[in-house]
Amino acid sequence: MFRDVPALELRALTKRYDDGTVALEDFDLEIPDGAFFGLLGPNGAGKTTLISAVCNLLRVTAGEIAVFGEPHDSMEARASIGLAEQDINLDRFLTVRETLVYHGGYFGMEDLERRADEMIDIFGLGSKRDTRAPKLSGGQRRRLLLARALMHRPRLVILDEPTAGVDFELRTELWRYIRRLHSEGTTILLTTHYLEEAEQLCEEIALIRGGRLIARDSAEGLREHFSAERLQDVYVKAMAS
Amino acid sequence: MTGLVWLCRRETLRVSKLWTQTVLAPVISSILFILVFGLSLGGRIREVGSVDYEVFIVPGLITMGMVQAAYANNASSIFQARFDRYVNDVLSAPMRPWQMTLGYTVGGIFRALAIGASLLVLSALLVDVPLERPFALLAAVTFGLVLFGALGVVVGIYAESWDHTTFIANIVILPLAFVGGVFYSIDVLPSPWEELSHFNPVFYLVNAVRFGFLGEDDVSIWLSLGVTLALAVPVYAWSQWLFTTGRRLKP
Numbered sequence: 001m002f003r004d005v006p007a008l009e010l011r012a013l014t015k016r017y018d019d020g021t022v023a024l025e026d027f028d029l030e031i032p033d034g035a036f037f038g039l040l041g042p043n044g045a046g047k048t049t050l051i052s053a054v055c056n057l058l059r060v061t062a063g064e065i066a067v068f069g070e071p072h073d074s075m076e077a078r079a080s081i082g083l084a085e086q087d088i089n090l091d092r093f094l095t096v097r098e099t100l101v102y103h104g105g106y107f108g109m110e111d112l113e114r115r116a117d118e119m120i121d122i123f124g125l126g127s128k129r130d131t132r133a134p135k136l137s138g139g140q141r142r143r144l145l146l147a148r149a150l151m152h153r154p155r156l157v158i159l160d161e162p163t164a165g166v167d168f169e170l171r172t173e174l175w176r177y178i179r180r181l182h183s184e185g186t187t188i189l190l191t192t193h194y195l196e197e198a199e200q201l202c203e204e205i206a207l208i209r210g211g212r213l214i215a216r217d218s219a220e221g222l223r224e225h226f227s228a229e230r231l232q233d234v235y236v237k238a239m240a241s
Numbered sequence: 242m243t244g245l246v247w248l249c250r251r252e253t254l255r256v257s258k259l260w261t262q263t264v265l266a267p268v269i270s271s272i273l274f275i276l277v278f279g280l281s282l283g284g285r286i287r288e289v290g291s292v293d294y295e296v297f298i299v300p301g302l303i304t305m306g307m308v309q310a311a312y313a314n315n316a317s318s319i320f321q322a323r324f325d326r327y328v329n330d331v332l333s334a335p336m337r338p339w340q341m342t343l344g345y346t347v348g349g350i351f352r353a354l355a356i357g358a359s360l361l362v363l364s365a366l367l368v369d370v371p372l373e374r375p376f377a378l379l380a381a382v383t384f385g386l387v388l389f390g391a392l393g394v395v396v397g398i399y400a401e402s403w404d405h406t407t408f409i410a411n412i413v414i415l416p417l418a419f420v421g422g423v424f425y426s427i428d429v430l431p432s433p434w435e436e437l438s439h440f441n442p443v444f445y446l447v448n449a450v451r452f453g454f455l456g457e458d459d460v461s462i463w464l465s466l467g468v469t470l471a472l473a474v475p476v477y478a479w480s481q482w483l484f485t486t487g488r489r490l491k492p
Contacts, residue, residue, distance in 0.1 A: 017492060055333045058491045078335040089326035093255045105247025106334035148330070 005069040007033040007156045007187035008054060013063035015049050015211075023049035024211040026063075031189060031204075033068065033155075036182050038202030039191045042239060046211040047191045048086060051160050055083045067156060079107055082154030086161045086191075088141045090133035096120065096144055097129045100151050107152035119147040122177065139170055146174060156187045163194060175201060199231045207238045214238050244336035245344050252348025255318060256355065263314060263352050268359045271306040275299060275364055278424060289426050290457050295368045300451040301423030303364070307357045307382070308389040308446065311349035312414055315393030316406040319345050323398070323490070332491065338484040342394065346480070349390035357382070370454055377462055378453025384466060385446040388473035389414070394480040398489045417443040422451075427459050442472050 013027040023046045031037045039047050052058040054065055056073050067077035091099055100119055104112030120129050123143040128136060136144065146162060157178070163171045179201070182188050192198055198205055199219045206216040215222060215238055219231050226234040256263045279295030289297040322328035331341055364370055372378065392409075400406045421443035427435050438444050439460070449465035452458040458465065483489060 052492075055329075056487075056491075057329050057332055059487050075335040075337075078333060081333070083329075083333060085326070085329065087326065089329055091251075091327040091330070092321070092325060093258055094251075098254075102247055102251050103330055103334075105250070106244045106331060106336065108243040108335060 005033060006030045006066070007035065007068060008189065009064075009066040009069075010050070010054075011064040011066075013050070013053060013065060014061045015046075015053060015058065016061045022211055024053070027208075027211065027213060029206065029213065029216075031187065034182075034185055034187055036188045036201055036203045037190065038198040038205040039189065039208065040193075040195065040198055040205055040235060041191075041208040045208045047208065048160055049211075050208075051083070051085075051158050051189070051191070055081055055158065079152065080155045082149040082152065082157045084146050084149035084157075084159050084162050086164065088138075088145055090141060090144060090148075092132065092134050095130045095132050096125050096136070099133060099144060099148055103148045103151050109152050112151075115151060115153075119151055123147040124173075138165065139167060142166055143170065150181070154186070156189065157181065158189045160191050161193065162190070163192065163197065195231045195235055205231075207235065209239055214241070242340075244334055245340040248331060248336070248341065248344030249347045252318060252344060253351045256314065256348055256352045263310070264355045264359065267306050267310055267356050268363065271302050271356075271360050272363055272367075274302050275367060279368065292455055292457060293368070296370055296455070297426075297451075298424055299360075299364045299368060299370050300454040301418075301421075301447045303357050303360045304385065304443075304447050304450045305418040305423050306360055307353035308385055308418065308443065309410060309414055310356050311353040311386045311389040312393040312396070313349075313406070313410055314352045315345060315349035315390050316397040316400065316409070317393075317403075318348055319394055319397030320400050320403070320406055328490065332487075339481060341484045342391075342477075342481045345394050346387070346390045346477070349393050350386045353386050353390070354382075371456070372454060373456030374453045374462075377466070378450060380466055381446060381449035381453055381469065384469040384473045385450070388442075388446075388469060388476055391473065391477040391480045395476065395483065398480070398483050414443070417441050418447075420444075421447045422459060423447055442468060445469050 008031040010027055010029040013024050015024045016022050041047050049058065053060050054072055056078060065072035068080055070077040094102060097116055097120060100116035101112050104115060109115065120126055123146065125140060125143055128140055133141060133144065149157060162174065178188060190202060204216065204218055205222060207214045215225065217225060222234045223229065223231065226237045228234045228237060275298065279298050286294040288294065396406055396409050421441050422438065427438040430438060445465040445468040448459050449462055449469060452462045
């Protein structure tokens with residue numbers, strides 16, 4: 001089911017922050033087009049740094065990043081990524097609908113009005129369409145953040161802990177929609193601290209710690225490799241090794 | 242180009258939504274200056290050159306209101322976007338760095354023009370302000386707004402708190418505007434204040450705008466436009482460099 005050109009390809013990616021902290025070092029990773037890929041690791045492992053590097057939100061120290069075969073900073077690569085960041089970062093001056101429409105505009109969409117209404121319906125934000133982001137509840141903000149990430153129909157969707165602090169209902173709805181997107185061919189890169197979530201959703205999981213890739217396989221392959229019954233046990237063993 | 246258009250729309254929408262703060266408040270304070278200094282005290286002050294004092298101060302007050310707005314708008318807009326991190330929505334979008342720079346500069350220019358136009362209309366109701374050299378005025382306003390709009394972008398990117406953005410406005414721009422010949426011709430200043438005024442960049446901009454309106458200047462219009470442009474180009478280039486390299490915008 002995977003196509004030839006990888007959705008994401010990292011080669012010797014290194015990020016050293018100005019204070020000397022090395023968040024990623026010689027990091028290689030390839031995610032096939034069409035995959036549902038999980039990235040697991042403790043806080044400070046480098047997950048968000050990796051995502052930020054892919055999305056042109058940090059200055060890479062060394063290495064190469066390609067998105068669907070294009071350099072990550074090219075216009076084509078940028079247009080093909082949808083990012084829902086871990087922290088809610090919505091424009092405080094825009095209403096729900098404006099948030100989606102303006103995002104679509106930044107990404108060069110043409111049918112943005114219709115698409116914005118579609119996303120509002122999908123994420124159940126109809127009653128809040130003219131409400132500004134700061135007036136929304138936490139759950140509504142999270143919905144809007146996800147709707148914004150998906151607004152421009154990205155081929156690679158990056159979800160950085162999208163269900164942190166989210167109630168069961170939204171989590172279920174979200175995964176139902178993301179599964180549908182994935183079945184239609186969208187590549188998903190997910191980071192989460194909910195291991196059961198990763199096990200249920202992801203075809204492949206990479207474990208990272210201290211900016212390095214420790215292991216990568218299907219949940220079943222990881223359990224076998226680490227002689228563990230549950231993914232939680234795999235995680236504990238991998239992080240302790 | 243679509244991204245640039247929408248970023249410009251976003252920046253101008255912000256000004257429109259906050260119009261009481263972004264346009265009305267500075268217009269009222271500038272009109273008060275015209276009323277207090279021009280109409281109340283104007284009768285006690287002789288003409289400046291061949292121009293009535295209440296007319297003489299209008300171009301300078303319009304300039305002061307516009308440059309403060311161009312700076313403050315962009316500094317606060319980009320600082321807020323960095324602070325709340327929704328600037329990431331733009332930084333990750335398929336837009337070129339020059340489009341981001343221009344898009345973030347436009348908001349301040351739009352706000353400044355809204356203030357300038359409002360002040361011109363309102364002051365025309367109070368005093369008779371001529372428009373002698375429209376092309377000189379156009380050039381002066383363009384260069385001045387690019388200079389202070391880009392300065393706002395630069396400061397908004399470097400600022401680590403709201404205090405930093407207001408510090409530049411209150412400690413640098415406002416005093417320079419006050420001593421830049423808004424309320425007087427530098428010809429009346431004793432030495433060395435007259436000579437020192439020539440090191441004030443706002444003086445040249447005020448002089449150029451005043452020439453555009455009144456056709457009278459303290460120094461050559463070409464020198465005034467040249468100095469303003471010579472400052473606008475590197476400051477705009479600085480803001481462009483920040484977006485191109487991602488310095489201060491991206492860790």
